[in-house]
Amino acid sequence: MSGTSPSTGSGSVSIGSGSVSTASGSVGEEVLAVEGLVQHFRGRGSAWGRLRGRPPKVVKAVDGVDLVLHRGETLGLVGESGCGKSTLSRCAAGLYTPTAGVVRYARQPLHGAPDRAQRRLVQMVFQDPYSSLNPRMTVGQTLSEILTYHRLVPRAQVRARVGELIDLVGLPTRAADQLPRSFSGGQRQRIGIARALALEPQVLIADEPVSALDVSVQATIINLLLDLKETLGLSMLFVSHNMAVVRQISDRIAVMHDGVVVEEGDTSEVFEHPHDDYTRLLLASVPRIGGAPAPATAGAATERGLR
Amino acid sequence: DNGSTPSTSSSGGAAAGGDLVIVRPQDSVSMDNTMVFSNSSIWVFQQMFESLYEVTPDGKDVKPLLAESHTLSADKLTWTFKLKQGVKFSNGAPMTSADVKFSLDKARATKGGWEFLDVAIKSVEAPDDATVVIKTKYPWSPLLADLANFNNAVLPKDYAGKSHDDFYKAPIGTGPFVWDHWNKGTEIELKKNPTYWDAGKPALDSVTWKVVPDDNSRNVQIQGGQAQINENPPFSTLEQLKGQPNVKVDLFPSTKTDYVMMNQNEKPYDDVHVRRAISYAIDREALVKTLLFGNGTPANSFLMPNVPFYDAATPGLTYDMAKAKEEMAKSSVPNGFSTTFLASSGDSTDQALAQVLQSSLKELGIDMKIQNVDPSAAHDLQQEQKYQISHSYWTMDIADPDELVTFAVDPSAGSHSFYTSYDNPQVIADTKKAQQTFDTAGRQELYSAIQKQAADDAFMGFLYYSPFSYAYSTKVSGFQVYPTGNYHLEDVTLGS
Amino acid sequence: MTAPAVPVGPVEPLQPLQPSRLPWLRGRGGEGVLRLNPTLVIGLSLLVVIVLAGVLAPVLSPWDPVAQDLTASLQPPGNGHLLGTDQLGRDVFTRLLYAARVDLRVGALAVLFPFIIGTTLGLLAGWFGGWFDLVLMRVVDMVVAFPSFVLIIALVFALGQGTASIYIAITLVGWVAYARIVRGEVLVAKEQEYALAARASGLPTWRILLRHLLPNVLLQAFVFAMSDVVLSILAIVTLGYLGLGVPPPTPDWGSMISEGQNFVFTKWYLTAVPGLAVVVTGLALALVADGVVQRSGRR
């Protein structure tokens, strides 16, 4: 067995954080940025332990990350399971208050939870299509609740707008009156996207939106996101551990390992000329169609009779 | 009753030996005979302690026990007693007059105990070992009855060298049984006194009182052979007990009587017509039938038939709804009123009585609510007279009516006339007079007058007289309960 | 931004519920959720029969449950008295019916209060955490460390006999279970992505609590409540047995059992029949609870 011992990132970020790759050329202004972002989780720790001055276990989920997302750009965030991708995206969506560091929406730093206007700027799509919808609310209720609360459209037009949103993600209008449990995974994920789009955000944070889906359904969601990005001019932070999917969708990618970004750059650049050891290992591990298996030692015949 | 026992304990036979188990709902409280009021304590220490006199089996008189005889001086102020000889305490020391003096002095000196029985005593002297002289402050006819009470039992002088508290933790007396152990709340065991003065007694090797709060459990333990005597099974269970093959049920004549008490501090119970109306409205026959399952008789006096000077001719108020309505009409509240009956939860008699009364009084326009509190709180509320109408009962301890009469009709005696605040000067005067009257006829006259007047005033609603119920295994013989409630286990034998 | 209706990708037609993405690992038969199951049906019909027996008591029996007839005490069954009469000559069958009214009502109310209080506190503690949660959980620990029955009895003693005391005692003891259950569910539910999504949508806290979390955590509390009614009725019956239950003359199964206990050998039915009534009621409620659990898909 060779080459399988995972070398943890050397810690040196090969491309300086904050240095914006201009290779794609069409980069707009900054819409979302994190600077020196740190998010630690404290284990509960017992009262007794605290009395005796034993520090509770700390999980350093995100440990100092700088990232910038520009208008109209899709930034892919890859890395192994548990490296802190979800935590980072939740911080960026203003769901967690970071331990340290700043989150900026349209150059405005976030203080505590985002206000209504900021919420409307950045929205999120979640990984698990099964748990991300309230099982007791119909799709119509889920969407109109947001529209009404944020007064996005006059009350009279809420229903019409719900119809538009459902249409936008490619579901039939009658979906509005159905409960989430009557939808398939792909359809649920579309509803999740519609919910995020209801607030007409400029930035969409998608945390592994296709990981739970079957390959063929995955393709329809990826296509949908690509289309929406084009037609609505969205910026997107796309989180995934699937290198192939990220390659398909992002303009730029950042590779995370153990809570830090170890490499960041133009997608094809990183894929073709990885600098960081961890990135290389990651890319080398991705199975590829055509990487044919070796034959059995005993000269196993590959002939196979038909029944 | 000497000499009547057939044989000595060593002579064998089915009658000798055996361990008797008595099951009872409540544990004893203390062995302090001068202080304790709980029957479940008294019935235990009476097997160890003996007094100069004891109540006769009919409950109406006393006979000598540790005394042999007495003489009374002409001025009726000096009583001289000769003691029985050869009596020993269970620690081996002989009983002498010094012990008697010590015991009576201790009994008189207590506070909040039974010392009220001894208030007439001026002094106790022990001129020689076998003689005791008691002087009273004034002529006091109930003295022998008082001396027969357990609080005046003879204990060893100076508590046989122990402190008061230590003595009562493992008491010593002259009785047929001696102390063994007490697991508080669970069981008390007494062992046979091998050196008991009444030779040949007791037959039993030991007696154990076990606490079994549940009525049914006690019954099944008799049936299951784990116990031999069930202390006071409820009347409601007697029928089924009688049906059991090896269980015997006995009803011993008692001095127990039940009352409905009405608090005269509360309106409208200060109105005699209201009290009479209620008294008339009580269907005593029906109560005897349903509550006592026929095992009792309606009461016509606040005294009971087994007490000396009870007057069977007292015209106690009997059930008469028409008269009840008449009285109501004459009263200050002719259209009725609303009131609250204080009942003890878990006490089936209280519960049933309250419900029966509730429906009878409805006919008089009286709206009676039932307030259930647990027995302890009910006690308190009665004694603090924070009630309107309630239920209580009485059992005699001595063979003289004075104890009860004073308690019931003399508001100055500390109990506010059985907590009713009944106050009739004529009755009070008669009570005092009776205490100093020695001739039977004279006392009878006074006590009859008192009973008559009290009934007329309807200061309480007299309910019924009920016997003491006991269920015991057919193996038990010689078991007898006196009208005062106590029993003598030295006469009991256990067959196999 | 008004979204233009772009035709996006091929449209998956909506299908009626399809079990395909419910692999066997996730539990079976998600389809049965909407249907009544036999357990629930049997339980509900038993319950309906019991409730009807209570409600229609005046129709079913000519007797008055509290009217005494001291001349007819302890009659054997027959003679117009289906189950005979009790010590005070009251018709036992009639009392049995009326007791259903009392015990069911008291049982239900004795669950309602703890349900409301416990759910509210648990919801708040689970969501906000912090010192409120800490203090609440300490209190919960304290109440839980008491054998609940001891506490109920002691409380009824302290408060004096009566239905109000029963409510208060059972509430003081019972809210704890609901608070615990709901708090636990909230801790899970608030990390569920739909709750995060609701927060990300900028909805106010009260709305997330009431509209998104409460309906989803209530089921467990409700399921528990169903079995709690059984426990409450048992508690009330036991209080009645100890003489601390519903005050007389109101009929109640517990006091009927305890009154009848003195006649177990001669008139066994006086104890056994009210006992059976409790058992059947308990069974009905347990079946309903079970059915609800089955329906909810959580076993």
Place this chain on the structure above:
Amino acid sequence: MSTLVDGPLRQPRSTPVTGTPLLELHDVDVEIPLPHGRLHAVRGVSLTAYAGQALGLVGESGSGKSLTLRAAMDLLPSPAVITGGSVVVAGTDVTGMRPAQRREHISSAMAMIFQDALTALNPTMRIGDQVAEVPRQRLGMSRSAARARALDLLVQVGIRDPEQRYRAFPHELSGGMRQRVCIAIALSAEPGLILADEPTTALDVTIQKQVLDVLGRLRRDDGVGLVLVTHDLAVVSSTCSELDVMYGGRVVEEGLTEVLLSAPRHPYTAALLRSVPDPDAPVHRLLTIPGAPPDLLQPIEGCAFAPRCPAVVDRCRTERPPLASLGGPHASACWRAHEPERWPGAVGEAALEGVLR
């Protein structure tokens, strides 16, 4: 890495693939009785697996892959039952055997590993004990021999510090290690064939690679056969020499992996190929398969893929295409298998170009 391949406890396994197949399924049907009908999940599946050979099984979620494997192992989840066909293990038809005997026979010939290694290991038992269980309980080894055997197996699947790991509980290991422990357990009965149901889906790519490497090496060096179920064509491509594609409970195409990937002859295979993004070649749009998988509760007339197939013709809807040979080991269940150039649009393109150049 050295293994004890030639050690006394393990016989070298170099049986040629051409020998008796270790597992043969003949027209197996699996049905699941549900409250509102019988779900016909596996519909006449036949497949053959030899020692030393890696067979891939791909298909949409719900197409019956897992149930096929479980039917072969006699481990169907209740209430699923085999209602037709036969299962032949190491040359013996097990369908008619008594359950205990069948269990014995099957488990000595084949072993199975699952998608999620955490749930596939008993959380309350030390991993060493789990590996040693079969040698101890079934093979009747002494305690110490079983232990030695387990340590040996742990080494074989590439676990370092086996002595120390022996006493670990599953939760103390990483995902990749756990999956390798599962493989060690599977190997403990010295099976000729391992049935692996999505063994790497729950893992990271880096760890996935480790696990696939172990499986590949076992096949290469020890001649252990492998049936690998997965969604991921890339995994199949790098692991398996043969491939079966399932749709709607049936095998719709089978053949050598290279052939299927370069020239698929079933529209479903073709569409599947193009809906998987390629890490090396981003395309503008992925190919999607509109519509939903068939309802397995209903009888299916004709081709199950017909409602979603861009190349559908009338015949597809009424008449079920048989799995017919296209020459050599390649077979496809499509009426239009011989004319991929006439399939419309992207499906046609995919069929002609494949993903292997």
Place this chain on the structure above:
Amino acid sequence: MRHLAYVGRRLVSTIPVLLGISVIVFFMIHLVPGDPARTLLGVRATDEAVAALHAKFGLDRPIWEQYLSFLGRLLHGDLGRSILYDTDVSSLLALRLPATLWLLVAATVMALLISIPLAVLAATHRDKLADQVVRAVPLVGLGMPTFWVGIMLVLLLALKVHAFPVSGFGKTPAQHLSSIILPGLTIALALTPILIRSLRTSMIGVLDSDYVVTARAKGLSHRRVITAHTLRNAAVSSITVLGVNIAYLVGSTLVVERVFALPGMGTMMLDAIFNRDFPVVQGVTLVFALMVVAVNLLTDLAHAALDPRIELA
């Protein structure tokens, strides 16, 4: 060692809880109307006698002062003196504790003996007749008042069949054992419905899990699959249910001890409440609370012993 330290920590952490409980008990019991002195001294008690007794037990002092002295004594391990029996509460408790412990242990053991085989039967014959029966019958048990079950058991098993002593506790361990069977069974019957259901549910979950399928794939015998791979894992979740319910059933000893005339803490508690014997009520409740704490602790330890994933913290 690790576990010892944990037990220590847990016990320390229950101190505030116990303190809180002592406050509740103390003030609650003193709220109850009724005076122990009057109960004790009886109808003829004089005010002086009552006052003397009050003074002796400190009942005349302000309630908070009484509480503080109660706490002070508690810190020295002194539970006070019974007013009714004029004995140390701790020695009374020592007399009563055995019966209650016997009862609880017997009940738990019997509940387990009944539940485990039935739950296994039901889970392995899921949805078959055996399962339906095993699931339905305990439901009946769920609705039975314990005292009623007790009475019925006495009637059927003790009086008719003479299989067991009707009530009481006996003197020797052998007698204890035979006396404890019926009351233990009474409590066990209340415990089994819940236990069977929880065990059955978790067993079904475990039987469906991949590791049991793996175990079957290994070709292990049915017996081994159940004992080595299923029961223990199923017990992990059921043990908590058991713990919670034992704690609940500590309360039912009150009634069961009464029905079977067992000299345990439950009967003592009822007596003490009726007689307003404050120190005893306080003492018994504290011991009951400690028992619940101990049961919870044991549950946690058993949980940790059964499931290596649990960290005792």
